[in-house]
Amino acid sequence: MTRPTLEAVLRQDRGRLLAALIARTGDFQRAEDALHEAAASALVHWGRAGVPDNPRGWLLRAALRKAIDAYRRDAALARHRDAIAVLASEEAAAPDPQTIPDDRLRLIFTCCHPALEEKTRIALTLRSLCGLTTPQVAAVFLDAEPTMGQRLSRAKAKIAAAKIPFVIPGPEDLPDRLNSVLTTVYLIFTAGYAQGPETGIDLCTEAIFLARLLVQLVPDNPEVEANLALLLLTHARSAARTSPDGQTLPPARQDRRLWNRAELNEGVLLLDRSIARRLPGPFQLKAAIAALHAEESGPDWPQIAALYARLLDFEPTPVVALNQAVALAEAGHPAQALAQVQQLENQLSNYQPYHAVLADLLARTGQSEPAKAAYDQAIAQATSPADRAFLTNRRQGLG
């Protein structure tokens, strides 16, 4: 029973323990090594003497001892005298992870530092905060395990060598850095939404866990609240997003009885709280758009188009422009939308939804031949059978 207990404790508390250890050793890799060694001795000790009353506290104390041992083994021992003294006094105090300050926010900011590549931010966050193992993180990206292992070690080496700080950024940097954190969480969610729980890891659940954690660690922040609202409002509809025969369904055509009411209500509540702070930001706009999609009376397209236009001020990307065009078409302006979409061709020719939208707009404006060609492109680039089925069906509708 020892191993499952240990795995459960680590899954639950790895982030908290790791953050506490980094705060105390000032070294990501040393902290991780110490926790790893502590887990190895837990297997032996717990197996012999039974699981301790406070397994988290046991692990933290053991990891502190391992960190001290590692410093003592280091050839440059003299440089670590102060660090050893600090760790020894911490260890002697038998710290309880329940009562020591939660350092996970510092850890999130380090993992999502813009000096790291986006994929690395996601991988490091899943590994460090969500407690996924390296093989699990590798599976998420369909990477080989050694490749992912190397990516994670390179990142930790950079954090140490380039001194990426383990701090909550100051007020001047906070908005940008927080956006980087929220974007990482959102990317984890969208990855999970796209692939489903096929790999045995539900990334949507992980992202919602992180978003909830952020609401707790960064209270009263409209973007943080809106990020969780966005994830909940989107996740609430996940059971309804494909038809029984496997086609992707837009929100307006979904069976609303399949929507998760609790998640919808919580999402709307959080969004209202965020909006009441009167400080619009990209996540607030995205959450508001998600909420409008879930309106009882059907999506409010003119309002959605207006919000996308506003979002373009924060994120002037072709993908946002494409979404705005979709809303514009739904609001009754397909010709205007088509003109806008056609301007995006150079930037989005490798982006599957571009071809799907273009095909739909061409069909709506009565241009069936070009529409068929665009559908062919969209079908060729589709990544899921559900999307392919939906598009094939639409193309056949053109005769």
Add this chain to the structure above:
Amino acid sequence: MKFMTLIYTDPALTPPMGDKMNEAYFALNRRMKEAGVMVAGDALHPATTATSVRLRSGKVETMDGPFAETREHLGGYYIIDCADLDAALHWAAQIPGAAYGTIEVRPLVTFG
């Protein structure tokens, strides 16, 4: 903790090192000195003045030009002493060349 900031700029886009540009660099030098972060800093003559050498089979090969022919050239550098990468990136963003090119920030290795 020391960092080197390598200033890469595109000569086609960068205004010549006239009075205005010099003034911007001098002002930054002053701010860096006041903050106690400046260790060293120099401007380089254009890449057209560069000569590259390498040793192959014991023989010195000498070539005209920089190590790599790129659109953006290494035009100068600072070595700064900062608490962490965030502080170094703050200073790097203030380098006038950042507006016309890219500043690469690299930590220096400390031996011993």
